[in-house]
Amino acid sequence: MQNRGIREQKRRETLQRIRDAAAGLVDKHGYDNVTVDDICHAAGISRRTFFNYVDSKDEAILGSFPFTFTPEALDHIRDTPSENVLELVIRSIVVEPGRFDGPAAKCRHELLEHNPGLMHAEATRRRGFLTELGRAIYDHFERFPGDRRHAGSLEDEAHFIVVLFQGAVSRYLWHPPDSADPIAQLLENAQTLSNYTKDMTW
Structure with a gap:
């Protein structure tokens, strides 16, 4: 139970890191000049990890469609x-x-x-x-x-x-x-x- 809570917390932290990196890059360079690789580098993750958390660059920046x-x-x-x-x-x-x-x-x-x-x-x-x-x-x-x-x-x-x-x-x-x-x-x-x-x- 405790391990599950820790895993969930780490997942939330990684997702937030992706979102913060994406928003920061777009704010600095503009939407058209930011790639998935740029977001991965800024967040310190691999492309595989990126796509385990979000489906696209748009979702990383905008959040999941609710x-x-x-x-x-x-x-x-x-x-x-x-x-x-x-x-x-x-x-x-x-x-x-x-x-x-x-x-x-x-x-x-x-x-x-x-x-x-x-x-x-x-x-x-x-x-x-x-x-x-x-x-x-x-x-x-x-x-x-x-x-x-x-x-x-x-x-x-x-x-x-x-x-x-x-x-x-x-x-x-x-x-x-x-x-x-x-x-x-x-x-x-x-x-x-x-x-x-x-x-x-x-």
């Missing part, structure tokens, strides 16, 4: 009637174990702000999972047309939900909360965005 949709979650979105499909989507999301484990919010914010390449990498990480989500939402509206709130096409309404969801996730990732429940925070972000758009005049 949300996913399992096949079961996507099926739940397709098969569950709801008066608020955006809420259904958020409540169906799967939160990866552990809190957001990237650099501190201020550091992460500055890295994204000053490195357009890193901002692009952040968007790319989300693209695949948003595509699958859009298909599930489209299928939902096809099955439950009474849940629709827009007179236009199914594609348009599914896209609106994806865009609002992406906004809620982006706000979460831009300022990761220290202790708030991620689902509750996403719901609050979505409600804030929705209220903001309703108050706009054109």
Whole structure:
């Protein structure tokens, strides 16, 4: 039991060393000028160790992506009637174990702000999972047309939900909360965005 605790502590320390090295290098040299080998050298580890802890340079810098949709979650979105499909989507999301484990919010914010390449990498990480989500939402509206709130096409309404969801996730990732429940925070972000758009005049 004690050995397991020591191993876990060492693992956390190594992961933090990788993250600190990655963030420091990007801050100093810029995202496009930092390689995995640079991070390994700065952290004092091998490439093999690096990939035992993180999947990519992007993950080392940004932290692991905290949300996913399992096949079961996507099926739940397709098969569950709801008066608020955006809420259904958020409540169906799967939160990866552990809190957001990237650099501190201020550091992460500055890295994204000053490195357009890193901002692009952040968007790319989300693209695949948003595509699958859009298909599930489209299928939902096809099955439950009474849940629709827009007179236009199914594609348009599914896209609106994806865009609002992406906004809620982006706000979460831009300022990761220290202790708030991620689902509750996403719901609050979505409600804030929705209220903001309703108050706009054109």
